[in-house]
Amino acid sequence: MVNIQDLHKKFGKNQVLSGVDLSISEGGIFAILGPNGSGKTTLIKVILGMVIPNKGDIKVLGENIKKNPEYRHKIDYLPQIANFPSNLKVKELITMIKDLRKPTTDDQHLIDLFKLEPFLDKKLGNLSGGTKQKVNLVLTFMFNSPLVILDEPTTGLDPISLIRLKDLIKTEKAKGKTILITSHIMSFVEEISDEIVFILEGKIYFKGSISELKTKTQQPDFEHAIASILTDNHA
Template identity: 50%
Template sequence: MIKINNLHKSYKKNKVLKGLNLTFDHKGILALLGPNGSGKTTLLKCILGLIIPDEGQILFQGKNIKSEFKYRTEIGYLPQIAQFPENLTGNELIDLMRNIKPRTNRAEELIKLFNLENELDKKMGNLSGGNKQKINIVIAMMSDDPFLILDEPSTGLDPLSIRKLKALLTEEKNRGKMIIVTTHIMDLAEDLADKVLFMLDGKIRYNGGMMELLDQEEEDSLENAIANLLENKKKV
């Protein structure tokens, strides 16, 4: 369980997170949605310890994560930009991650799933954006962590790979993992998520079930429901 109490973060005068109070205890897929600059990535980076909050605390399994790093053994993270050292090969990157997280045991299975067998001996600088993203996914998920944080996982993927990714995430959900996905592709969120967390201007505007959101907004698609939430904000 991840519990967030009164989380504040500012960059100079720009307040990005404004006193967030949240609990992630849902086994399943949560879609973290919101327009650009709403604070989604900052929130995820705070959980991962990449950004240090100005105020508030984050408890992971009941323990404050401040100045800690060992708790990250249980979190798999897929960053938004798949940018790797150009002169290293995929195999070397996987080997590096395996040494950092020795529990890694799913690399081969994921490599096979995304047909990366012939790409792993090439330097990262010579790979296409899509293949880099596939390696990004392999690295994020190969240690079979109970928590997954995926920032725009479908970026650069072809339709077939997106289908494989969806099936993989559904399988992980059924295995009882807690998965947080941020995406701007509403169809992907709608297909995968059972809960939605919608952020706007550093605050939470909606936190609840996908179906409840559609009922509340009287819409039949997530895209329209989110558009309604944004429209209502403009009216306010």
């Protein structure tokens, strides 16, 4: 699904990614974790073609992304911050995105799931952060693509919406989709992830299951295992 070899990226003198090798198989939920500044967002943006690496070979869905930008049509992406035009109504934004990408009828199911019907005629600039995030989720999931990338999807969600999001992600996984997630909420990651990819100082420090990570770090639970990595590498 995603294959990356010897990936390097610098911003000025700042080496953000340093020889990343990563293979993510088809189907399953993969959490990309790491401290702030570790290279998580840069890695995601390289996969999306939004950042051009200095070096490395990247294949997504079997396509070398340098040669064929069409692969992006097979990815659904939820950005960390939803910057929507404030003067547009919610329903106008949904219609515009459908016109730009492809026809879909899945939006109504998602609108119902996240209880957005009362907000469809409201302008985006008047919505709370949590409601904007629900709109963000509708726009992300309504196209049924094989690869889904979610950057901090839980931001601003109330407890009931968070439960609905977790159920939605599990439903999409059951369809055979590959889902990449970044999150700072360890309980969320632990509940839904099949594997984690931990990035530290621009390199893959660990890739595997949470139980394997606990064994490697000799810690009793997931949060302590993550804390152990950070402590050991910043001692």
